[in-house]
Structures are given as C-alpha cells and as structure tokens.
Amino acid sequence: DAGITQSPRHKVTETGTPVTLRCHQTENHRYMYWYRQDPGHGLRLIHYSYGVKDTDKGEVSDGYSVSRSKTEDFLLTLESATSSQTSVYFCAISSAGTGTNTEAFFGQGTRLTVV
Amino acid sequence: QQQVKQSPQSLIVQKGGISIINCAYENTAFDYFPWYQQFPGKGPALLIAIRPDVSEKKEGRFTISFNKSAKQFSLHIMDSQPGDSATYFCAAVGSGSARQLTFGSGTQLTVLP
Known part of the structure; x- marks a missing residue:
C-alpha cells in the first residue's frame, strides 16, 4: 500500500461519543480524502483536503469534521457518533491536479461500529 | 441521487468466461x-482508466469500452480467473483540481473454478 496508514483499524464505540480516525501518509501528496463505504452505495466522499489547513466538504459531510495540521496527517472526527455512521472508512491520497489522471491510493480502511 | 449507476450488483462467471460490468x-x-478493484479487507486499487476522448482501452485481459454520447462505459474481463474474484467499482472524476472520485455502487464478481 502506497505509504498510507489508517488508525485504528477497528473500533466499537457507543452512540453519542466522539470518535477520531487518523490517516497518515508518507508520500507527501497534496490531496487527502475521507470516504465511507456502505453496501449498495459504493464509496462516498465525506471531506477532502487540498493542503495544510485547507479542507472542503464532500457528498456526505453532515456529522463529520476534519483537520489537517500537517501534510502527512488527516483526521476525521465524528463529534457525536450515531448508528448511521457505522461503516468502513477509507482514507485516500493523491498528487492530483487539474487536467491530470493522477491515481488515488487508498488505505486499508477502518471498520467503525456504533452501538 | 446517484451520479454514477453501476450494474449488475453481483456477477457469477465460470473460469475462462467473459465478465461484463x-x-x-x-x-x-x-x-x-477509472475502475477500481477491491479484495476483502483491503482498500480499492486502480485497475484501469480511460478518458472520454477514447472509445476503448485495453490492458491485458481488462478492457474499458466508452460511449460518450450515451454516457456509458463498461469493463470487460476476458478469460476470467478465480483470482479476479473481487468487488469492482466504476468511478468518475470531475474537472476540479481536487479530482474527487464519484463511485458506482460496486459489483461483486465471483469466478468459479
């Protein structure tokens, strides 16, 4: 895997508790993304970052926040976890730029269960 | 509202057959x-990709056919092998600088030995 580490790999948490997932890259790529994967929906973009402290919302951003204080780290926070946020979360990185076909590389995923 | 619609949801093919998504x-x-391939417990990985100014792209046993006027594209896996058993996602990338991926819902392919 292209220098992407997600932590934790598995987590069970209770409804209403805050949860933070971490994505760490060693590729020095500019762009980082958080997706969630659910059966029947494929992968859906939650938030993405195009540089340190520069982030933007994706398709399913409600209930999630992100932060990127260093190029290598992108954090996803569920402020108050709900059962609908039970999912597998993937971080991806890319050196993307307009007009390029740059590949996005995905981490191994974090399986989050909210009970 | 799903911007990329994928079918079928699951596909079972005999070894040596053609898989079409x-x-x-x-x-x-x-x-x-792009098309991504995902094995259980792993993240998706790029398999093959095409730009809309090309009608077909082939890499080994994998071919993308693209119909711009119909806004449709398909993945053909020739001589399918049990090792091809995985989930396949089609995706589309917007013209913005962040190049976000919009995924289809996925196809679970099983190739029987």
Missing part, C-alpha cells in the same frame, strides 16, 4: 473514468 453517468463535467 456496466456503468452510466449523468454529469458531463466528468473527464476521467
């Missing part, structure tokens, strides 16, 4: 169409 998109601003 279809996708359709709505947003004409998409300018790059």
Whole structure:
C-alpha cells in the first residue's frame, strides 16, 4: 500500500461519543480524502483536503469534521457518533491536479461500529 | 441521487468466461473514468482508466469500452480467473483540481473454478 496508514483499524464505540480516525501518509501528496463505504452505495466522499489547513466538504459531510495540521496527517472526527455512521472508512491520497489522471491510493480502511 | 449507476450488483462467471460490468453517468463535467478493484479487507486499487476522448482501452485481459454520447462505459474481463474474484467499482472524476472520485455502487464478481 502506497505509504498510507489508517488508525485504528477497528473500533466499537457507543452512540453519542466522539470518535477520531487518523490517516497518515508518507508520500507527501497534496490531496487527502475521507470516504465511507456502505453496501449498495459504493464509496462516498465525506471531506477532502487540498493542503495544510485547507479542507472542503464532500457528498456526505453532515456529522463529520476534519483537520489537517500537517501534510502527512488527516483526521476525521465524528463529534457525536450515531448508528448511521457505522461503516468502513477509507482514507485516500493523491498528487492530483487539474487536467491530470493522477491515481488515488487508498488505505486499508477502518471498520467503525456504533452501538 | 446517484451520479454514477453501476450494474449488475453481483456477477457469477465460470473460469475462462467473459465478465461484463456496466456503468452510466449523468454529469458531463466528468473527464476521467477509472475502475477500481477491491479484495476483502483491503482498500480499492486502480485497475484501469480511460478518458472520454477514447472509445476503448485495453490492458491485458481488462478492457474499458466508452460511449460518450450515451454516457456509458463498461469493463470487460476476458478469460476470467478465480483470482479476479473481487468487488469492482466504476468511478468518475470531475474537472476540479481536487479530482474527487464519484463511485458506482460496486459489483461483486465471483469466478468459479
């Protein structure tokens, strides 16, 4: 895997508790993304970052926040976890730029269960 | 509202057969169409991709056919092997600088030995 580490790999948490997932890259790529994967929906973009402290919302951003204080780290926070946020979360990185076909590389995923 | 529609949801093929997965998109601003392969417990990995100014792209046993006017594209896996058993996602990339991926819902392919 292209220098992407997600932590934790598995987590069970209770409804209403805050949860933070971490994505760490060693590729020095500019762009980082958080997706969630659910059966029947494929992968859906939650938030993405195009540089340190520069982030933007994706398709399913409600209930999630992100932060990127260093190029290598992108954090996803569920402020108050709900059962609908039970999912597998993937971080991806890319050196993307307009007009390029740059590949996005995905981490191994974090399986989050909210009970 | 799903911007990229993928079918079938699951596919079972005999070894040596042809696997065909279809996708359709709505947003004409998409300018790059990759296919990702995902094995259980792993993240998706790029398999093959095409730009809309090309009607077909072939890499080994994998071929993408692209129909710009119909806004449809498909993945053909020739001589399918049990090792091809995985989930396949079509995707589309917008023209923005962040190059976000919009995924189809996925196809679970099983190749029987």
